[in-house]
Amino acid sequence: MPSVVIAGGGLVGSANACFFGQKGWIVDVYESRFDPRGNHMENGKSINLALGVRAMSTMKRIGLKEKVIHIGVPIRDQIAHFGDTKGKLKRLPVLNDDDFILTINRQELSQILINEAEKYNNVKFHFNCKATKFDLKSESLIVQNSDNLSTVDGDLFLACDGAHSSIRRSLLKAPGFNFSQKYSEFGYIDLSVNSTQQCDLKLGTHYSWRRRGIILVAIVNKDQSLTVSMFATFSEFESNLVGPVESVLFFKNNFYEIFKILGEDHIRNTIARNKPQAIISVQCSQHVFFDKLVLMGDAAHAMVPFNGQGVNCGFEDCLVLQEIMDQYEEDELEDVIKEYSKVRTNETNIINQMEWDVNLTLTSSVHGSLGWIREIRAHIKLLLCFIFPSSFTLAAFSREKYSEIARKAQIVEKCTSLFTNVFIVFIISVISLFWYCVLAVLWAN
Ligand code: FAD
Numbered sequence: 001m002p003s004v005v006i007a008g009g010g011l012v013g014s015a016n017a018c019f020f021g022q023k024g025w026i027v028d029v030y031e032s033r034f035d036p037r038g039n040h041m042e043n044g045k046s047i048n049l050a051l052g053v054r055a056m057s058t059m060k061r062i063g064l065k066e067k068v069i070h071i072g073v074p075i076r077d078q079i080a081h082f083g084d085t086k087g088k089l090k091r092l093p094v095l096n097d098d099d100f101i102l103t104i105n106r107q108e109l110s111q112i113l114i115n116e117a118e119k120y121n122n123v124k125f126h127f128n129c130k131a132t133k134f135d136l137k138s139e140s141l142i143v144q145n146s147d148n149l150s151t152v153d154g155d156l157f158l159a160c161d162g163a164h165s166s167i168r169r170s171l172l173k174a175p176g177f178n179f180s181q182k183y184s185e186f187g188y189i190d191l192s193v194n195s196t197q198q199c200d201l202k203l204g205t206h207y208s209w210r211r212r213g214i215i216l217v218a219i220v221n222k223d224q225s226l227t228v229s230m231f232a233t234f235s236e237f238e239s240n241l242v243g244p245v246e247s248v249l250f251f252k253n254n255f256y257e258i259f260k261i262l263g264e265d266h267i268r269n270t271i272a273r274n275k276p277q278a279i280i281s282v283q284c285s286q287h288v289f290f291d292k293l294v295l296m297g298d299a300a301h302a303m304v305p306f307n308g309q310g311v312n313c314g315f316e317d318c319l320v321l322q323e324i325m326d327q328y329e330e331d332e333l334e335d336v337i338k339e340y341s342k343v344r345t346n347e348t349n350i351i352n353q354m355e356w357d358v359n360l361t362l363t364s365s366v367h368g369s370l371g372w373i374r375e376i377r378a379h380i381k382l383l384l385c386f387i388f389p390s391s392f393t394l395a396a397f398s399r400e401k402y403s404e405i406a407r408k409a410q411i412v413e414k415c416t417s418l419f420t421n422v423f424i425v426f427i428i429s430v431i432s433l434f435w436y437c438v439l440a441v442l443w444a445n
Contacts, residue, residue, distance in 0.1 A: 001026050001122070002330065005141050005154035007131035008032075008161030011049075011106075012297030012314040014113035016158050018062045019322050021120030028152065029123070030143050032130040032161075036110045047192055048219060048227045049109065050075070050308040051102040052396035058315035061322065064116055071112070072104035073222055078206040081257075089205070093390060095397040101206070101308075103219050103227070131161060133170030139290055141167075155333060157293040160314075163280050163302035168295055178285035184304050184359050187237060187276035191228040191262060199261040201226065209255050215362075216258055226261065231306075233363070237276045244268035279304050281356050283349055288341035291334045294321070301348040303355040306362065307392050313351055316399070320344055351402040354391060354409070376423060381416045388412055 004020045006013045009031030020027045051059075051072070059065045076094075079087040092101065117123045130144045134157065141152045159167035171177055201207055207218040215231040232241070240250045248267050251259040259267070282302040287295045297314030324339050385393075391409040394400050 002155040002333070003028070003153075004156040004158060005152050006030070006158045006160055007141060007167050008159070008165075008297075008299070009114065009125055009127070010160060010162060010297070011110055011113065011311050012318060013158070013160035014110060014117055015058060015062065015315055015318045016160060016296065016321075017117035017123050017125070018064075018113060019318055021117050021123040022062075023325075024120075024122060027117070027120070027123040028154070029117075029125045030129040030131045030141070030152075031125060031127050033127065035114075035125070035127045036107055037114065047106060047190055047229075048103045048221075049106050049311055051104060052308070052312050053099070054312040054316040054319075054395075054399055056102065057399060058319045061319060062113075062116060064112060067112060068104060068109065069102060071108055072102040073203060073219065074100040074102055075204055075206050075219070076100045077204060078208070081207075081209045083211055087207075087209075092206070093385065093393045095389060095393060099397045101396060103206075103221075105221070130166070131159075132166055134159070134167050134289075134293055136170070136174065139292065155292065156337075159293065159295045159299045160297050161299050163282055163298040165295065165299035167293075168284065168299050171289055171293075174289055176286070177289075180283050182281045182356070184279040184281065185233045185235075185363050186231050186304075186359065187234050187278055188229055188231045189237075189241075189270070189274055189276045191230055191267070191270050192226060193228065193262055193266055194225045199226070201261070209258060211254055214254075216255055218258065218261075228258065228262065232276070234276065241271060241276075244272045247271040281352060281359070283352055284345075286341065287345045287348070288337050291337050294337060294340065296321075300345075301352045303352045304359045305355075306358045307355055307395060309351055309355055309395055312396075313348055313402075317344060317348070347402045350406050351395065354395075354402070354406055373420070373424070377416055377420045380419045380423065381412065384412055384415055384419075 001024055003026035004016075006016055006027065006029040009017070009029040013029055013031070017027050017029050051068070056065060056068075059068045076092055077089055078092055079089050081087040092099075094100070114125060118125065126145070128145070132142045132144050132149070135142055135151070138151065141154070141157055143150050143152050159165055161167055168179065172179060201218060201220050203220045203222070205220070209216040213233045213236045216228065217231070218226055218228045220226055241247045244267070248264050251262065251267050280302055281304050282298070284295060284300055287300045296317045298310065300317070301313065303310050303313070320343065321336075321340055324336050324343070328336050388408065388411070390412075391405050394405045394408070395402070
């Protein structure tokens with residue numbers, strides 16, 4: 001049987017282990033951390049993930065769709081509060097009536113995937129084992145277990161070791177490999193609480209509160225706990241949330257609704273304990289090396305999370321690889337890898353860039369002037385989205401190619417600019433005409 005060696009037993013690595021386990025391959029997964037099915041809590045990561053059609057299609061093919069839906073919470077509605085406005089309940093901008101976003105606890109999802117993969121006798125997870133590098137000479141993986149270094153061979157290597165991938169780092173000397181990373185001006189902090197008994201937030205609704213430079217997102221979980229994430233620019237964190245006392249005051253003055261739910265003690269303790277986490281975006285010019293090593297998930301394309309595409313795209317990587325394998329014989333692995341590189345590298349770089357553009361829009365809304373023009377643009381774009389589905393909708397609720405979504409988004413952008421300019425010229429003309437009439441009347445009198 002052929003063998004696959006997977007570096008990283010996170011979400012994407014485990015999904016790959018399920019697929020190759022199903023196929024009967026010999027699967028070895030090297031994961032630098034402890035087994036997440038123990039009592040340890042994963043630190044420094046968002047607690048919940050929002051899964052759309054791409055992730056759910058992957059779960060379906062693994063055979064986990066129903067299980068995952070049972071554990072998660074389907075979200076169909078949203079309430080967004082901008083500044084002091086009272087938010088209105090709206091449906092998510094779906095493509096079909098039965099579409100939803102599934103929010104699910106990251107650790108639970110990870111556990112389900114590992115359990116599923118381990119059902120196959122041919123799959124083995126090696127926890128507390130770090131994949132330190134890919135050796136370019138021997139074309140094998142170097143693995144560190146306690147103090148021992150060992151070399152692992154395989155027919156296929158999948159680097160799923162996350163945004164700060166060690167495998168990717170060891171490839172930087174590969175000729176022609178271009179790599180770039182950027183940090184967002186935004187960071188995030190988890191403010192989740194165990195109980196929502198005192199509040200009237202509802203299950204199945206995505207809540208957000210936005211103020212200049214700050215986004216608060218809240219979701220009620222099945223056990224009545226509340227997942228709350230706060231995204232803000234680092235300068236905002238440094239000026240307003242510098243300590244527990246300042247933070248309490250800040251929430252009281254700016255986000256009173258969420259302040260009442262979280263409570264003073266919770267805000268004080270969370271801010272004292274946690275630091276805001278950085279958000280990184282990674283782009284690679286190639287995802288495939290030596291026809292046998294593939295970068296996947298965040299290792300290939302970590303992206304900012306404002307439209308929640310990261311793991312959706314990562315899971316889709318696994319699905320696309322399987323879909324390509326379906327079209328080839330088992331001894332045509334080289335062709336499979338070449339085809340994967342052809343269809344996936346550019347696609348994932350496109351969504352990565354689109355997510356970064358969202359980040360730039362958020363950043364410019366913090367720093368930029370001419371806010372009223374942005375407001376007009378935003379309203380016109382919203383109106384256009386009644387006619388054309390937005391790129392968020394297409395990315396979340398379909399498996400349309402990212403390149404196609406980007407092409408459509410460009411058309412919407414051009415129309416938005418055109419209508420905005422026409423609207424501004426119209427307003428200026430009306431104002432000029434008004435003053436012309438006023439002056440004419442005054443002159444006549
Ligand atoms: P990871 O989840 O990072 O897993 C990598 C694994 O590799 C880890 O288990 C790690 O321990 C292990 N590892 C690392 N180095 C090594 C090594 N050298 N050897 C062995 N093992 C190693 N995406 C969405 O689709 N929807 C969302 O709602 C969403 N929300 C997000 C919110 C935030 C705040 C952030 C930061 C991201 C969000 N994402 C979201 C993105 C999502 O978290 C990532 O895309 C996803 O975790 C990528 O999975 P992965 O398996 O590629 O990487």
